[in-house]
Amino acid sequence: MEYTGMMIRVAALWALALAACGAFAEPRILVLGDSWAAGIFHFKAFEAVFEARGVADVEVVGEKTALGGSRADQWAENHKGKLDLIAEELAAHPTIDMVHISIGGNDFLRFGLENDLAAMDPAERAKE
Numbered sequence: 001m002e003y004t005g006m007m008i009r010v011a012a013l014w015a016l017a018l019a020a021c022g023a024f025a026e027p028r029i030l031v032l033g034d035s036w037a038a039g040i041f042h043f044k045a046f047e048a049v050f051e052a053r054g055v056a057d058v059e060v061v062g063e064k065t066a067l068g069g070s071r072a073d074q075w076a077e078n079h080k081g082k083l084d085l086i087a088e089e090l091a092a093h094p095t096i097d098m099v100h101i102s103i104g105g106n107d108f109l110r111f112g113l114e115n116d117l118a119a120m121d122p123a124e125r126a127k128e
Contacts (some may be wrong), residue, residue, distance in 0.1 A: 026082055027093035031062035032086060033102035034070045041066040042101065071110070072103045 031041040040046070041062035050058050076084050090096055103104045117125060 022078045025059040026055045026095040027059045027061045028095060028097055030065060030086070030089055030093070030099045031060060031061045031097045031102075032065035032099065033067070033075075034104070035068035036105040037066040037100070038060065038066040040100065048099075061089055061096065065089055069106060070103075071106045073107070075103055082122035091092065 005037050030047055031046070041060065044060070046060045048059070050056065065082075067082070069080075070082065074080070078084065086099075
């Protein structure tokens with residue numbers, strides 16, 4: 001009986017230690033969108049902010065949904081199943097309670113490349 005009690009205490013201490021170092025982190029945030037979202041995801045921006053504030057048990061998901069080069073129209077039209085990926089990730093990670101969306105950066109860049117924004121007067125730019 002003494003041995004069993006000691007093993008239970010050791011297991012409990014291991015569980016506490018693993019929980020303290022974030023080993024049981026649950027996906028809470030889904031990042032989706034274009035290369036701006038991919039940068040936030042791959043450079044672990046959310047994790048850095050949470051860790052700086054003493055929160056270490058939050059996992060961020062975005063491997064399949066933070067897609068560099070994607071445009072808003074592709075998301076709206078479900079191009080290559082982009083919207084389906086969101087549903088799949090939410091189903092796979094039911095603990096997600098926040099979705100961070102960053103879409104439009106590539107649309108703005110494309111417009112800027114196709115139009116000489118520097119040559120436009122401010123009133124003309126406002127129309128676009």
